[in-house]
Amino acid sequence: MFSARDRNAFSKKSNIPQVEKYSNLKYSHRLNFYDRPPIDDITIEDFETCALDRLRVLAEIESSFVRNRSWEELKSVALTQSEKYLPVHASTAIAVDRDAERKKDHVGHFVLRLAFCRSEELRRRFVKSEMALFRIRWDTDDRVEREEFLNSRDFDWIPVSESEIKEHAEELTAAAGGLKDFKIENEKFYKVKWTRVPDLVERRRVFLKGGMAYVPAREQSSLVFQEFQSNLEKALELTAKALPRLDEDTRIVPILDNLSQGFLAGVSSEWSTASSSESTGKITAEMIDDMARKHFPMCMRHLHECLRRDRHLKHHGRLQYGLFLKVLGLSIEEAITFWRRSFSQIQDDKFNKEYRYNIRHSYGLEGKRANYAAKSCVQILTGETPGPGDSHGCPYRHFSQENLSSALLATYSSQGLTQADLPEILHAVKSQHYHVACTRVFEITHARDGVYKGEGVGGGESVTHPNQYAARSRELEKARLETMKAESDGDIVMS
Ligand code: SF4
Structure with a gap:
């Protein structure tokens, strides 16, 4: 995201030591862009369980879209489901196995990619729900941990120099002036290809020049979400091309077929075989x-x-x-x-x-x-x-x-x-x-x-x-x- 110099400056300002704080963790961050597939051995049961539990959360997010829930309502439903099936705690959390939680999150995401890459419609719905889950985690992430996550990645955003900010002060203010307490002299900007921030372009929230969008640092989340979405879309297309190689696998294909039905009516849990009479008594x-x-x-x-x-x-x-x-x-x-x-x-x-x-x-x-x-x-x-x-x-x-x-x-x-x-x-x-x-x-x-x-x-x-x-x-x-x-x-x- 930043150059090395810029990264140091950022850390000094926010007082984050550059040494890895959680060096004992295999997964350093709660947020994940899922760039690399998991490589550990995994049982077929874990393969399915990780995916089903993630699907329970995504299916409720999908239902929330259909029900026109507000963002806050959707967030609350998704957090309740996540708490039950897919908790991913902050790095500072104690008494929880953070690596185990993050591994489950990682594995579940990749299994669902296999299940949902098979048609354009499934890909679209999967990306939309995954995006929402990522946004919810972003919103609820600890500020310091979020900055550490950002610093750990190279987003290829080009910092706009002070002289350039001065040169375009008028245009930058016109585009971003609606932001709360906006003062051009206090703002940082980054340049990215305009195609990477279509939502900001559509809302006229950025100054455009030479095919580049000048994005205020405060709109950083838009950049991150867009990056997450386009990475996932590309990855799903690649997975779809590779998928036919799995067709022979008689253990995995039925599981994937079953998972891809998940958006149709969610994932039911303990209701299939267990009798529900315990709390309400036998019936005659x-x-x-x-x-x-x-x-x-x-x-x-x-x-x-x-x-x-x-x-x-x-x-x-x-x-x-x-x-x-x-x-x-x-x-x-x-x-x-x-x-x-x-x-x-x-x-x-x-x-x-x-x-x-x-x-x-x-x-x-x-x-x-x-x-x-x-x-x-x-x-x-x-x-x-x-x-x-x-x-x-x-x-x-x-x-x-x-x-x-x-x-x-x-x-x-x-x-x-x-x-x-x-x-x-x-x-x-x-x-x-x-x-x-x-x-x-x-x-x-x-x-x-x-x-x-x-x-x-x-x-x-x-x-x-x-x-x-x-x-x-x-x-x-x-x-x-x-x-x-x-x-x-x-x-x-x-x-
Ligand atoms: S199958 Fe029965 S419980 Fe399920 S959605 Fe249809 S009517 Fe409702």
Whole structure:
């Protein structure tokens, strides 16, 4: 970025010793331009975990763009997700393994490059989310550490001499004069090719001469962000060219295929196999009608209503709904009771022969005795497209706009959803962000539990799994009932 002389001057001014302060760290800086790929050996599990955890953060950033969240809201959601899945602490942090955190960050970034380099659309979305993550880290970085990071790189910015500043004082002031407390005699400027700062050129915030933009030092962040973006764009194109060599690798390619779906409906976490009944208790066959009405997302509401109406569900519908109910906390005995009663037009013989085995199989009690996972939103969205007579799938994706609008009103109007909410939901659907639409419906229908717009299923998180939706809904109800009970017992005094 600076010449050696300039670098020293900068350090003296900001009182940063030039010796490496954190020489014991393999990764000296929290910020990373990801110039070099990681070279350490890594297990296939770590390869996937690092990428999935990073994708959880990026997918929420992407959802925030779709939801038109303000920069501050987006930052807060991304920081909450980062704290959970991808913490990267300052070099001065104690009691954390900073190198391990930074290695995970580094590996995850490079794995996702492999997953998202494959089409222009994926590259564009990846760059946009990565840019936002970098900006958030830049904003929250310790000032001194940020300067050290800048000094560690050669950005090739040419400092503008004092005589040149004097010569163009008028033009420089006209371009940058809008900056707070701007005084030309106190400012430093750098020259860069104008193409490196298109945002500043577009906003007329720089003086242009001979193809060079004169950038005030205070606009340094624009230069850095632009540099980050163009480096990443170039790197992704190079990765895309090299990718066909990986096609033979049967371990990695399925992981990359799976990761590249991440922007479709986020990354679901612990909701696939674990039962969500621990905090809210086991459920019985009798409870399902009431629970469906209060807690199920649209996909499961639709399946439940079709089952009640037709007294039957086709194979994919039974699979999607059955595994959802299993993870919700329905025991095998209760599941058999539920399905037996639901298929009321079928004789015992036929039920025992054709359905009982499959139900037991899905609980891992027959065949290869596998613990089958409930389907996540991504799996439902990308799975078998429903044909005539089928009820599985995601209504936000698989219903026409008209059918979806009437189904939403019919299903959720008793929980507060109105006609006025539809344009926003349909907007998310049109832009193919189905889980964002579902998240908005969750917020609207749980407003009486104190869920506000943008909160999602907690901390701004989007819906990524039907069981996560239902479990969160049950938790909110439980909390509300407990509060009401405490109030009626006189434990809580309302102000
Ligand atoms: S987004 Fe997920 S939870 Fe919501 S309806 Fe679709 S599949 Fe179900």
